[in-house]
Amino acid sequence: MTIILDAGIEAFPIAGHFTIARGSKSEAVVVSVRLEQDGYVGRGECTPYSHYGETPEMTLSAIEALAPALAGGMTRLELQDALPPGAARNALDCALWDLEARRAGTSVAALAGIILPQRIETAFTVSLGTPDAMAVAASRAAHLPLLKIKLGAPGDAERLGAVRAAAPDTRLVVDANEGWHEDDLDVLLDICRHCRVELVEQPLPAGADAALAEINHLVPICADESVHALDGLEALVGRYDAVNIKLDKTGGLTEALAVAQRAEELGLAIMVGCMVSTSLSMLPARLLASKARWVDLDGPLILAKDRPGGLVYRGGNIDVDASPLWGG
Template identity: 70%
Template sequence: MLRAQIESFPVAGHFTIARGSRTEARVIRVEIERDGVIGSGECVPYARYGETPEATLQTILDQGPALAAGLDRTGLQATLPPGAARNGLDCAFWALEARLAGRDVAALAGLDWPRTMPTAFTISLDTPDAMAAAAARAAHMPLLKLKLGAAGDVERLAAIRAAVPQARLVIDANEGWQVDELPQLLRACAEVGVELVEQPLPAGEDEPLARIEHVVPICADESVHARAGLEALPGRYDAVNIKLDKTGGLTEALEVAVRARELGLSVMVGCMLSTSLSMLPATLLAGFARWIDLDGPLLLAGDRPGGLAYHDGLLDRSAATLWGL
């Protein structure tokens, strides 16, 4: 039996990136039930990729007859393309398989699944002073992820570094920088000790990255979704941000992580704005990752019951009951 529905979670304060602001996270919760056992998953349709909650929900529900006829997680990979719909179903299948087998989901995946891990904390795009103040309030976090990609980014970087002189910093430009300004912006990042710059140029317009000096490592996000796009990254990028809503679930995400390592790419594990039900499957990728960015629930006014615990930037799944056990 398949069930799915759209759910909304208000954002705490505001969440702003180069493409706009959001006041709520709209997610789709998916449940697959077999023999009285339920496996759950969550996905986030993303407008940047042409997805809407309504169309994604319908795509998921359309798989009901196939599931009733025996569709499993392996068959799902050929049935739907990478994207949010497949992610919701794939993660529900993983949880269902684990519960039917009475095994920890990490054992099924053959992974060491740490119970705690540090995560980045996102600072939304704002004025230099406002971002500096937000960074100062979060200075106790192990890693700050700064949303940039608008005029005034050099000033933002300077103000933030002055406010948090010891903080580790990574940048997400969300495709918001221009080629002609890229060398100056990368130098500004290097001067303040930024560890990583994520997706500075628009996807499809990133060929110039192969011709400039990477004074700071550059990470692909929108430029790659799944395994099919990985081979084009070396030379342009130094790292890849793996998100389950892009890969279409944990199944392909694990394959992306393995192949990225073979290609010499560092890995960031990232997320969309969503609840612990989205974060928990992504934590299985922690062993591959140099940077973990799974702070989605921290940006919401409230998380799901049974979710992750966060303590000063440390993600703790010890008491989570939503997924995987």
């Protein structure tokens, strides 16, 4: 029953550049995990995020430290106590799900009791830039059903107006990445309403979002950085209308499924999101699609090249066919 662990750091170049309010990057650095047991192989991937105090090296070290426990037969449930929510646990949790499904000769969806929807519509991200640059990007993507607009810097009103003019019929969500100030909320939310924005993600910094309980939500507001896992979910009620569930925050699919269930009980709508990463990260996350009102799993589309055997995207939709990468 010994599980053999192999893990490493990989870098995937981004097509062009990817910019949010906190900065730009030209590559996605991920930590990948491979677990082998009795000839069966399970895989997982995570994206360490410096904003959360994670580095690839620290994440890899935390994963490799569990090699003896895995060799001794550590289970997925035991993993939840061995590591806190975060990137390291995510890669291992997803690899254990994959391994379990392959050993059982079934799919992870079947193990989890999930029926994938016939169609998974995903947002396509428009990176933060000048109004003109964002308008050009939005125009090129205007044939897609849903765009996620990165904002969070001075000039956001002009950016949003330019995007809406360039893509007049496309559904829009906005991600401010903690970049707005509470003094500007009413004005910016009103502009979002006039531009027919469906959702505004994390307008204020995490830990400084109390004002959201005092304002009129002209557009539904979604928490991202303000909550990572089950702990703290109840505190969103009254401040937020929705929660963005990311496996790199929850520490894997196991807790993500629990977060989705609890969010529904609290009356919070669900968005499923991702970091910029490969299809190996998107495949576990798409199991939440049946519970999500908004799906944002376009990470591989931002890369210059995805992993072989990755997801297929057609017209803003993710094919639900099985992939050899993960999930059985």
